[in-house]
Amino acid sequence: MTAERAAPPSRIFLIVTLLVVLVFTALRLTTAANLDLRSDEAYYWTWSHQAPLSFLDQPPMVAWFERFGQLCFGDTALGARFAQILALPLIELILADIARRRTRRWNAALFVVLAMECALNYGFFAIVIEPSAALLLFTSLILWALCRLDETGDARWWLLVGAAGGLALLSKYIVLLIAPALLLYLLLRPAQRRWLRTPWPYAAIGLALLLFSPVLAWNAQHGWASFAFQSVRLGSGEPPSLGGAMRFVMYESLFAGPVLLVAAVVAASATAVGYVRGRKPAYELMLAAAFLVPILFLFWRSFTLLINQSWAWFVWPIGLLTLAIALPWGRARLRIAGLLVLIGAPGLLVNGALFYHVLWDTSVWGGAGDPIGQDAGFGEMAQAVLSEAKANGAGWIATSDYRTYANLQWHIGKDIPVLQVNERARFLDFAPRDPARFTGRALYVHQGAATPVLAEATLTGLPNLPVSWRGVTMQTMQVDLLDGFTPELSPPPGSAAYVWKY
Numbered sequence: 219m220t221a222e223r224a225a226p227p228s229r230i231f232l233i234v235t236l237l238v239v240l241v242f243t244a245l246r247l248t249t250a251a252n253l254d255l256r257s258d259e260a261y262y263w264t265w266s267h268q269a270p271l272s273f274l275d276q277p278p279m280v281a282w283f284e285r286f287g288q289l290c291f292g293d294t295a296l297g298a299r300f301a302q303i304l305a306l307p308l309i310e311l312i313l314a315d316i317a318r319r320r321t322r323r324w325n326a327a328l329f330v331v332l333a334m335e336c337a338l339n340y341g342f343f344a345i346v347i348e349p350s351a352a353l354l355l356f357t358s359l360i361l362w363a364l365c366r367l368d369e370t371g372d373a374r375w376w377l378l379v380g381a382a383g384g385l386a387l388l389s390k391y392i393v394l395l396i397a398p399a400l401l402l403y404l405l406l407r408p409a410q411r412r413w414l415r416t417p418w419p420y421a422a423i424g425l426a427l428l429l430f431s432p433v434l435a436w437n438a439q440h441g442w443a444s445f446a447f448q449s450v451r452l453g454s455g456e457p458p459s460l461g462g463a464m465r466f467v468m469y470e471s472l473f474a475g476p477v478l479l480v481a482a483v484v485a486a487s488a489t490a491v492g493y494v495r496g497r498k499p500a501y502e503l504m505l506a507a508a509f510l511v512p513i514l515f516l517f518w519r520s521f522t523l524l525i526n527q528s529w530a531w532f533v534w535p536i537g538l539l540t541l542a543i544a545l546p547w548g549r550a551r552l553r554i555a556g557l558l559v560l561i562g563a564p565g566l567l568v569n570g571a572l573f574y575h576v577l578w579d580t581s582v583w584g585g586a587g588d589p590i591g592q593d594a595g596f597g598e599m600a601q602a603v604l605s606e607a608k609a610n611g612a613g614w615i616a617t618s619d620y621r622t623y624a625n626l627q628w629h630i631g632k633d634i635p636v637l638q639v640n641e642r643a644r645f646l647d648f649a650p651r652d653p654a655r656f657t658g659r660a661l662y663v664h665q666g667a668a669t670p671v672l673a674e675a676t677l678t679g680l681p682n683l684p685v686s687w688r689g690v691t692m693q694t695m696q697v698d699l700l701d702g703f704t705p706e707l708s709p710p711p712g713s714a715a716y717v718w719k720y
Contacts, residue, residue: 227324270647336565350531380422384429399507466520482537600629675703
């Protein structure tokens, strides 16, 4: 399974893949520079200007990625997104190299790259800042290091497994869902079990924990707040509902592609059966398990919990890799070409349409449900908030949800102090705020009922402000004058101003 023995690629396949990668990368960079930050992106941007060891919602890697991009392109939308856009071709190269090594076919490597570019998750939405991008990069590196270990038997590859594992843990806790696959790889065959009698796997675990130790230290200092925040994913939720599971399947079909969804699940299942029948090696079973275990877990949880589309972001490329390795490259070229067309043609059209919609179109698709506009338009609203504050003598802006806070901080935070007055656990170990800047009258910008934290304050309603994009109102913000309130900047754990909503 070495590079020297890999069958050369189809020239047409190579040209098409390179052309798609180059064009889509250019479009992603252009879109990243011209599209305003979405709400969660602005929230992560606020993290990038802080230096705690970790955060309530996630480990710190997403903030480090943003900070790297800002060093290259300044405090801009492109700067915030650059590192993530750079990560995508690196991920594609790593996964493609695994496919080449396992199949001895360059076409298998190209299949991985082109299919990823055609999936909506990666072709277009890779521009949206998401902790799963860093997670996928380091998870891919784990799988590549294990591939090299499987090829060479060189124990030193365990060190890269440990380093990549630690970096993956610093990216997103959900990486633990691939742990069962790694255990399968170690335990099912004598050739792998022998590693348990050496120090190398334990050195890998130690290195991973050493890299992850800042997050452990931060959690120990703050009552394991981040782990408690994420624990809802494991068991709690609403009563079982078939609708939730159907929603999960629908969204995964949309963002990964319906053909890829079915083909990846079938290929991974067939790989598991092939291993049981003695036709597939342990490494390929591990890949199948690294895909199937997280997907099946998320599907199971979707019956009782609303699954965020981004949670499975790091899983589908592993399924795609499993598919590329499982395909019969030596005897079914036409069928493989047909599969690629079924994956690629709709993917290219949908991704291309969204790039057109952002960069050249001036219309709105579907009103408030527009795929781009539904989380856009905060720039004009923020300027209107600033004008209202000045007109009414408000010296600072109060909010009660992190998305509104982040959008206002991104757009007008340099002109007027902005503070989320509740859920202060989201801001543990942030740079201290000057209490003198949060006295007197404020402008309270929110949606829905006022937070209970403001129960003793005086609220005077002002006209609502629309959040509009291309002339269409996407949502409406309530605005109140806020008097008689002094925020708790560092409330104690358990207090009304500290606790968070899941």
